[in-house]
Amino acid sequence: MADTILKLNDLSFSFPDKPVFSHLNYNLTTGTFLSIVGENGVGKTTLMRMVLQELKPTSGSVEFLPNRQAVNVGYVPQFRNIDMEYPLSIEDFVSLNQAGFKLPWRSREEKRRVRQILAETGLVDVCKRPLGEASGGEKQKAYLAQALLDEPNLLILDESTASLDPIAKNELLTLVKQINQEQKLTVIFITHDIPLARQYADSYLFLKPNHYESGLITDLTDEKVGKMNNV
Numbered sequence: 001m002a003d004t005i006l007k008l009n010d011l012s013f014s015f016p017d018k019p020v021f022s023h024l025n026y027n028l029t030t031g032t033f034l035s036i037v038g039e040n041g042v043g044k045t046t047l048m049r050m051v052l053q054e055l056k057p058t059s060g061s062v063e064f065l066p067n068r069q070a071v072n073v074g075y076v077p078q079f080r081n082i083d084m085e086y087p088l089s090i091e092d093f094v095s096l097n098q099a100g101f102k103l104p105w106r107s108r109e110e111k112r113r114v115r116q117i118l119a120e121t122g123l124v125d126v127c128k129r130p131l132g133e134a135s136g137g138e139k140q141k142a143y144l145a146q147a148l149l150d151e152p153n154l155l156i157l158d159e160s161t162a163s164l165d166p167i168a169k170n171e172l173l174t175l176v177k178q179i180n181q182e183q184k185l186t187v188i189f190i191t192h193d194i195p196l197a198r199q200y201a202d203s204y205l206f207l208k209p210n211h212y213e214s215g216l217i218t219d220l221t222d223e224k225v226g227k228m229n230n231v
């Protein structure tokens, strides 16, 4: 039987003035590309904040398997524009996630690892460019590379493709899908874009206020999306 990396056990969460979701149960299998979908404000980011252990469940639990230490979570945020004057190059920005990062005293091994990640993410040719001058797609790849440098086995993409053009969206997700398949990296992709989820994900978790549904992405038909939107 396939291994589970993350379990949501009867998970409920409320802010003091707002219940967000209740009694959520989900088993995430190692190596799955899961898409979490649902309208604005339904609680997708709140759920990820619990996985990142920034928020504590009101009841229930988030369980990492086989144990907390075995799961290294990487996080790629939503696209944020970076000031043109931002001083670091793409390479130095990616290196920020390296333990003991001290420019320019990185060890040979640390430099080799950064080079390897830059190659994996297709950033070698632009790595000396100031991050502020990079395109939107290159900036998101730099965030991805930064997250991958720490060798996560669970990667969260939190609306990371929102506001990218279709070519950059597909480039980023093709790259993530390739790493997901080659290295069995488990991926949680939060998005509003159901066609994009269908193109790349294996499974879905659809959140609605007081309701959720999950399954294989092939079962997320237009009819089901319509039904979910009317719940």
Ligand SMILES: Nc1ncnc2c1ncn2[C@@H]1O[C@H](COP(=O)(O)OP(=O)(O)OP(=O)(O)O)[C@@H](O)[C@H]1O
Pocket: 015, 016, 017, 018, 020, 038, 039, 040, 041, 042, 043, 044, 045, 046, 047
């Ligand atoms: N710190 C907070 N205090 C109170 N309410 C909050 C707080 N943070 C978020 N909320 C509310 O909790 C609900 C869930 O927010 P969340 O950001 O998780 O939704 P989301 O599904 O990620 O939305 P979006 O797709 O717009 O990013 C929203 O109604 C939001 O306004």
